[in-house]
Amino acid sequence: MPNVGILAIQGDVLEHKLALERIRVDVSEVRLPEHLESVDALIIPGGESTTIVQLIDLYGLRNVIQERVEAGLPTWGTCAGMIVLAAHLTDRRPEPLRLMDIEVSRNAFGRQIDSFERELHITGIDGSPFQGVFIRAPAVVGMSDKVQVLARLEDGRPVAVKQELRLATSFHPELTDDSRV
Ligand code: GLN
Numbered sequence: 484m485p486n487v488g489i490l491a492i493q494g495d496v497l498e499h500k501l502a503l504e505r506i507r508v509d510v511s512e513v514r515l516p517e518h519l520e521s522v523d524a525l526i527i528p529g530g531e532s533t534t535i536v537q538l539i540d541l542y543g544l545r546n547v548i549q550e551r552v553e554a555g556l557p558t559w560g561t562c563a564g565m566i567v568l569a570a571h572l573t574d575r576r577p578e579p580l581r582l583m584d585i586e587v588s589r590n591a592f593g594r595q596i597d598s599f600e601r602e603l604h605i606t607g608i609d610g611s612p613f614q615g616v617f618i619r620a621p622a623v624v625g626m627s628d629k630v631q632v633l634a635r636l637e638d639g640r641p642v643a644v645k646q647e648l649r650l651a652t653s654f655h656p657e658l659t660d661d662s663r664v
Pocket of ligand 1: 528529530531532533561562563564566589590618619620621
């Protein structure tokens with residue numbers, strides 16, 4: 484059974500945990516550098532990217548996350564997690580971990596009140612469309628050819644991207660009952 488770590492310093496950690504428990508993988512919460520030693524994968528949850536990055540630096544997690552992910556740890560960033568993984572942001576803050584070759588625009592669809600849901604077709608996920616929940620969501624506005632787009636909105640904006648074993652989604656699969664992502 485793989486042990487999936489959730490970076491548990493801010494954001495919707497509980498929702499990710501419940502979603503992982505539904506698919507019966509072991510889950511552990513990552514708050515300190517040593518917690519990363521025993522995980523087989525890492526999720527950086529949705530939340531507030533400026534706070535998450537501040538706490539990553541406060542708890543000395545930046546280098547260890549970068550080292551483990553660069554060494555091949557499968558990693559998924561949801562929403563704020565996408566922002567944390569980016570190489571570049573259109574905003575000056577926060578200072579992302581630069582683990583995916585993407586440029587990301589925070590709050591690309593507007594404020595909280597502009598949150599929305601959209602049916603998505605995601606490469607690699609068969610069957611009915613996936614219900615994408617977008618909450619003050621970021622969008623990918625640039626990427627290198629190392630990055631593969633897995634899903635786009637109807638206007639063409641990428642909202643799910645993959646680079647080797649790293650995945651980033653603008654939307655929140657953990658807030659649905661659909662475990663496919
Ligand atoms: N807008 C948030 C940010 O910039 C992300 C929102 C979310 O994770 N739902 O960090």
